[in-house]
Amino acid sequence: MKTDLSVKFSKLTLQNPVFVASGTCGYVDELSDFIDINALGGFITKSITPLPRPGNDTPRTVETDAGMLNAIGLANIGCERFIAEKLPLMQNFKTPFFVNIAGRTIEDYICVAERLADKNQIAGLELNISCPNVKAGGITFGTDPAAVSQITKAVRKAAGNKILIVKLTPNVTDISITARAAVENGADALSLVNTFTAMAVDIETRKPVLANRTGGLSGPAIKPIAIYMVNKVYNEVARPAAIPILGGGGICNAGDALEFIMAGASAVFVGTANFLCPTAATGIIAGIEKWLISHGISEISELIGCLK
């Protein structure tokens, strides 16, 4: 029996539903020491801001129970160096690349979107309005529905014909409200969830462990909450609007990925698991295929939102 792993994602047909998540896979080819980038369903780069950012002081990460906190602070080489040095490398791969864009002001986002709108190496943009680790921008946009509307609309206009994914923060009372704001203002897809704002304390020094004091919690610890949120947004916003969800949060194996897909995600992203094992994403693709075969399912797309 032939197994079809392909899924529709906005105007693309992906060879499989597994992405590597922004901030966990470098800019382009950093994972090449370990996996074939071409085997991935999609790739989302590290966040790009108009100007280079050095990032936060250390410690930037700490392991917690079944997860980790990070507060990297959007360290990146800036839009111009990214265009000059990293975009050309993408030509070596057939995987659809999405560039995660971030900034302090709406103008920052528009600036990066405009610079990338005509670049044929990339399939689209992921709007990062959910980074909890910078003093301005990021999550401050993502928690306010009016700001989500405004920024999505502005970037939609600047991004030409690129697919626009809006990445939502889980740090809200009702995630469907921000999801709806994004969809009504031109988002082609939603990705959720980003990390949960959290803190770890060193009881000997009586200080937060991270230099940034707070960080974003990721890893298996957040998986059940992320699945709940994906299912909620799928039922209340995405399915009615026929908008695909890129779902993730703590995915470590094929079973985790299938949970997200059944809950309503058209595709999934693997994040923290890339740190635990750089071959995680390709292992998950193989695991999904194996599961489909053993369950006599010929097309993975049948499983999207199949939750009974």
Added chain:
Amino acid sequence: MNVPEVFLRKGLTKTFEKFMHRPQTTQQKGPYNATVESNILRSGKFGRLTLRLEGTAAQVFRVAKPGQFAQFDVSNLRIPPAELIPDELVNSAKRNVILRRPLSLAGISDIADAEAVLLDILYCIVGPGSLRLSTAEKGDRISLIGPLGRGFFVPAGKKLALLVAGGMGAPPLQHLAGYLREKHKNIEVLAFAGAKTITDLPYFDIDISKVSDKPDFSIREFSRYAVKSLPATDDGSAGFKGFVTECMRKWLDANKIKPSDAIIYACGPELMLKAAADLATDYGIDCQVSLEQNMACGTGLCQSCAVKCCCPNGEKIYKLCCKDGPVFDSREVVWE
């Protein structure tokens, strides 16, 4: 921008340039499965783990450079019974460990008549990860990724290598001692081995009766490579009384050497590394330091292990301990 003074010293910038362009390893880095050959504990605190690697893993680790490290998955190893858990780890012992643990290579040796190598790892029990490592038994399988990072670099023309090991900084310098003895026979090697007190010297084979205030063969981990060592303890319980860098300063004052002939290789706590860097500047000796930073991935993806560095043009940037290091030229590190 102001060019930092340390870069202006005549002749030193050239070796820095060469250091910066030392090659990266491009071999396959796994993950590989290793089999535990032995795991010896000393004073309930230090462990020496010997792993057997076969196939591709054996090939790539056989040529690993001193100063490189590997990432070990300890999540499947056992937690010791409650009565064996040290008081300071009672709260964290049972935490669900997910990240791999970065550990320097302490030595690699061929197994005669087998396509396999033995990899030596030294560790200190400091948290839930190393606690699990301490329970590994012969025959257990451990997944590892590596060799990672850029190791120590040996510039041409050096005649004397001074190794400075503070506490658990010893492993990569043991590896380096063996490497220098094998590949750079003309370089004289001397190891300075420091710790707070005698029981904190992380050596499994030390002959205290031989320890004196002169370089001697009391530490087998170095003497097996015909490298003499000079122990130093803060409390004077073994060897020189005081910091290991002070011990080296005293030795440099007593032994007239040509600074350009020598190179210092240091690994240990940050304060010790800073002292070694200052000393290197004072005497005009090249110095490479192996740094430690919190890491999540160890492969350059997560950007956790940022090290503030100063470029020769004065620009301050963050480099990554895992990919650009863990070995840095002491002049490029911004010591805080």
